[in-house]
Amino acid sequence: MSELNTSLAGVHAAIGALLATADGVGSAWKVPRAPGTVSGIACPPPPLAAARRGIDMRILGWTLTAALTGCVSVNAKPVHHYVFFGQDREKIAKASSFLETNALEGAQVAYSWRQLEPEKDAYDFRIIREDLAFLTSRGKKLFIQLQDVTFSESRINVPLYLQRDAVYNGGADKQYEFKEGDEEHAVVAGWAARRWDPAVQQRFHKLLSALGREFDGRIEGINFAETAVDFGETGRLFPKGFSFEIYRDAIITNMQALKRAFPKSVAMQYGNFMPGEWRPTNDKGYLSAVYQAAKESKVGVGGPDLLPFRPGQLKSSYPLIREAAGIVPIGIAVQDGNFEDINPTTGKRVEISELVKFATEYLNVDYVFWGTQEPYYSEDVIPFLRRVKMATLSRGALP
Template sequence: MLALLAALLVALPPGCGTSARDGTPDHYVFFRRDHARVADTSFLQHPQLVGAQLTYTWRELEPTPDQYAFDGIRERLTFLTAHGKRLFLQLQDVSFSETMVTPDYLRADTAYHGGIARKYEAGPDGVARFDGWVARRWDPAVRARYVRLLAALAHEFDGRIEGVVLAETSIGFDDPAQVPSGYTPDVYAAGVRDLLTAARAAFQQSCVVLYANFMPGEALPDQDRGFLRGVHTHAAAIGAGVGGPDVLPYRPFQRSHSLALIAQRPPGVLAAMAVQDGNLGDRDRRTGRRITVAELTAYAVTPLRLDYLFWGTEEPYFTAEVLPFLRTLPPR
């Protein structure tokens, strides 16, 4: 009986990943915030493209406390469903520019300690520079507000959308003078796990995927404090999926972090990754040869065993290479 209960607790939602369980990924187009492109005929009429992944920021979905703006999601979902396509949401609470992605009320209310923090990443020269904004994921008060957003989304869209992607875990505070209050790598890792638990509890039918690519405070394999491994282990324990925003098999840092852990994940754990800008322009450092769409797809199947592959629209690769190659695959 205990074994049965454990299996039920970690099982994937019934509507999640059912079509992608044949050893090959379902192919989606990652339109980012260019939502109008779901009407492109090259997408709608492509037999191998199962659906679209669209990005929405916390800021636009909850402009004021507990007042949710889901009309855009409703419109795109209705359109895609009418055309036999599915929808994956990517929820963004982190940016890599001056763009603010959290609601203004978080910054205005002292209960949320500013609500958001500036990130600083060290470059090759060792100098830490501003690298965007991240919601205070380690802050229980901020996290509680995000959990309410997840619950509201699930109340309306659970089972109607294919899944939800939580934004990447990789952040940095490499400038010691700019470390935000309350933050430590350990507290951050615990907050990430709590958010994933809340998302999985909210969405009982749609997929939940966390882009667990890197974690601050460690660098695998030499400096392993268990942060990234712990997040992947936790995802497997609660029936959530894992993934990342870049498929870069030539990069040693990616191979020792997200790519390695995704390839090593236990059977039955969902995995999804995005082919983002720069991925198809990447070159083998040994030969100088650029990766091909066929090679990247093969890598997604073996060793990664991906269930979902989200193709970015970077040109000239998308039109000249991605769409024609996908047409050579058997229709879904």
């Protein structure tokens, strides 16, 4: 019991640190979870200070369980663990740790639109077929990420015919990064497909239909890349035909087309941020509209980063992801940099167990896509998952 009290003292210190953060992550959290008991352990009531700050006690409940065990009542369901290989598909066959770890159900591989449609209406799915055949032979599954954006000025992921035919307005547009309010000195940060352009959409939807005819029901799922793009706020950097509202509607239209093409496999949209708003302080309803449409259309949702201690994520997409859990499939990716995030309470690098607990106990995910950033993948992720005796992790059954 003394160990329990010691842990509680440490957790309350962590809560105090969160409360002391001026307008940090707290103001976005709302509904308190009633105290209770699980497995004979009494869960402490919500601190009064937290309630006054409007902090969601579900998050604080997660903080408690990170130090104790079992104070958050959850319904056990299997969580499917995949490795995100990105576009490095050639690594799969050589990835012995991946192939030999039973808890890893499959690979998430990114394929660009440019790879899959090298010429107009001439689809080339050979690399998908090869990856699917190999993974199936090793008892693994394939989850496709369809990549239409890049984060490099020198790389464009849409087919050449879109770039060359004027009817498609270049097929893709530059996106930017800049200091707040200084669009005049913006720097090119990559290229985004013209998702909102009706002519480009028509071609994209044809690709989805072709993919669905061959792979629906054969692959575990397919997801779109993140909703976030950055063309500034003033209109100075806006591409032709772009507006925040048009972009919102295009995201919804495209993910509905994905679901029509893949009624059997999981269809998922990564939704992290939307241009033209910053939740919750400048919430225009763009991202929430995407999530609402996803729930209505039975499209899975999630995001490209698992960052439990970042106010940006905690206030923007994470509450929407949690609300969608149990209605549609939920996925979260642990990508480069996520393993290096610092827990502000401990001052130490986030642990794999903390990432898993947050993903499963707060976000209530169905899928975790683990990045291969070294040394964390080999030294932390694989050993952690190998301690699991079953092929999947279930909530409340962490090693």
